[in-house]
Amino acid sequence: MQHDLLIIGSGPAGSAAAVIAAQAGLRVALIDKSTFPRDKLCGGGITGRSARYLSEIFGAPASDGLFLPSHQFRLTYAGRRIGGQEDAPTLYMTMRRAYDAMLHDRAREAGAEVFAPVRITDIDTTAPAVTLADGRVLRGSLLIGADGANSATARAVFGRAFDPNEIGFGLEVELDRDLTADNTTEIDLGAATWGYGWVFPKNDSITLGVGGIHVRNPDMKAHFRNYLAIHAPHLADNAKIKCKGAFLPFGDFRKVAGRGPVLLAGDAAGLVDPITGEGIAWAMRSGQFAGEAAVEALASGQPDTALAAYQRRLSYIHREITAARRIRSMIYAGPIRTYFPRAVERNPSMSRTYLRLLAGEMDYADLGPKVLFRLARRLGGSVFRRAA
Numbered sequence: 570m571q572h573d574l575l576i577i578g579s580g581p582a583g584s585a586a587a588v589i590a591a592q593a594g595l596r597v598a599l600i601d602k603s604t605f606p607r608d609k610l611c612g613g614g615i616t617g618r619s620a621r622y623l624s625e626i627f628g629a630p631a632s633d634g635l636f637l638p639s640h641q642f643r644l645t646y647a648g649r650r651i652g653g654q655e656d657a658p659t660l661y662m663t664m665r666r667a668y669d670a671m672l673h674d675r676a677r678e679a680g681a682e683v684f685a686p687v688r689i690t691d692i693d694t695t696a697p698a699v700t701l702a703d704g705r706v707l708r709g710s711l712l713i714g715a716d717g718a719n720s721a722t723a724r725a726v727f728g729r730a731f732d733p734n735e736i737g738f739g740l741e742v743e744l745d746r747d748l749t750a751d752n753t754t755e756i757d758l759g760a761a762t763w764g765y766g767w768v769f770p771k772n773d774s775i776t777l778g779v780g781g782i783h784v785r786n787p788d789m790k791a792h793f794r795n796y797l798a799i800h801a802p803h804l805a806d807n808a809k810i811k812c813k814g815a816f817l818p819f820g821d822f823r824k825v826a827g828r829g830p831v832l833l834a835g836d837a838a839g840l841v842d843p844i845t846g847e848g849i850a851w852a853m854r855s856g857q858f859a860g861e862a863a864v865e866a867l868a869s870g871q872p873d874t875a876l877a878a879y880q881r882r883l884s885y886i887h888r889e890i891t892a893a894r895r896i897r898s899m900i901y902a903g904p905i906r907t908y909f910p911r912a913v914e915r916n917p918s919m920s921r922t923y924l925r926l927l928a929g930e931m932d933y934a935d936l937g938p939k940v941l942f943r944l945a946r947r948l949g950g951s952v953f954r955r956a957a
């Protein structure tokens with residue numbers, strides 16, 4: 570079966586690419602192994618940045634029953650409050666099961682031909698072509714791999730989906746909403762090493778999780794139990810509480826997001842914020858960029874120009890992730906890690922900045938050299954006070 574564009578994966582990245590390409594008139598095959606609605610392990614935190622892209626790409630507001638707006642924010646360290654805000658920039662909390670189904674429906678409505686649920690038995694990254702378990706072969710001029718952190722497309726192109734020394738890992742559980750009536754979003758900077766814990770309120774549940782760089786947290790389950798004990802001590806030793814785990818790229822993006830006629834988007838390209846763990850925004854944005862690059866290249870009759878056009882569009886996201894990685898090294902490396910929470914507690918502007926970054930109200934690019942110098946000085950000041 571011949572299409573212009575094959576897209577593997579209908580998460581935020583794949584559905585965004587499908588909407589853009591189908592609206593521009595391309596014949597799009599959108600392929601997923603799951604039936605929608607399907608679950609996806611995720612905090613479901615939709616930031617202001619994600620909400621903007623949701624509206625721009627899918628024409629959907631972050632305001633209907635799918636979301637719980639959270640206006641209060643608490644920053645903690647091992648359960649102790651070190652910062653926060655009562656009138657915080659809004660975070661929209663959602664369940665990925667419903668959110669992704671909505672995006673998937675928008676892609677179908679835009680005209681993408683959906684192949685789901687299907688099992689892929691082969692990805693030919695040069696033709697490009699995708700063989701399904703029932704024997705059908707889908708062919709296109711271009712292929713977008715938007716199949717998540719463990720991307721089969723990335724494996725077919727590069728031999729592996731991610732670097733095990735850099736990959737992040739998260740554990741989560743959905744708790745009863747009646748545990749608390751509080752709609753406060755919490756981030757705990759002490760819950761994991763080179764990572765954090767989170768409590769995200771939802772309409773019908775509360776998501777509690779911990780995550781960080783996998784190799785730096787060999788016993789993530791212990792971190793999870795400790796964090797659960799802070800919020801629900803009566804549940805911490807309950808064997809019936811089953812957490813689930815998933816990998817997420819944590820700042821280790823692919824410098825060149827594809828090869829030949831194959832473009833990688835979202836987690837498959839490693840596009841997750843290395844400090845906040847936010848990935849939905851960059852997934853939607855990169856999906857949009859990949860879709861636009863495909864449209865542009867096919868309109869000019871030169872499919873082989875798509876990757877270069879995509880790379881140009883991605884450069885802003887790459888700069889943001891690179892800047893965030895640099896800051897992450899400053900705050901998590903060596904002994905500074907111990908002093909960072911103290912510095913945050915002493916300087917409320919640091920927790921406000923963290924929240925504005927998390928909420929998508931500012932970019933890392935907005936943190937000029939002056940701000941970084943101040944951060945270094947405050948960290949230095951905390952180290953000095955401690956030593957005195």
Ligand SMILES: Cc1cc2nc3c(=O)[nH]c(=O)nc-3n(C[C@H](O)[C@H](O)[C@H](O)COP(=O)(O)OP(=O)(O)OC[C@H]3O[C@@H](n4cnc5c(N)ncnc54)[C@H](O)[C@@H]3O)c2cc1C
Nearest residue numbers: 578580581582602612613614716717739835836848849852
């Ligand atoms: C524990 C945890 C918490 C997180 N919390 C947040 C958060 O609160 N906010 C935030 O912004 N980000 C969060 N993230 C990151 C976010 O979940 C991802 O960055 C985002 O889902 C990436 O979207 P995607 O479209 O690239 O991939 P995915 O959402 O993973 O979608 C990939 C799609 O591809 C399909 N697929 C996979 N393999 C195949 C195959 N072989 N054949 C066919 N189809 C296939 C899957 O079924 C799926 O539909 C979190 C991640 C984790 C692990």
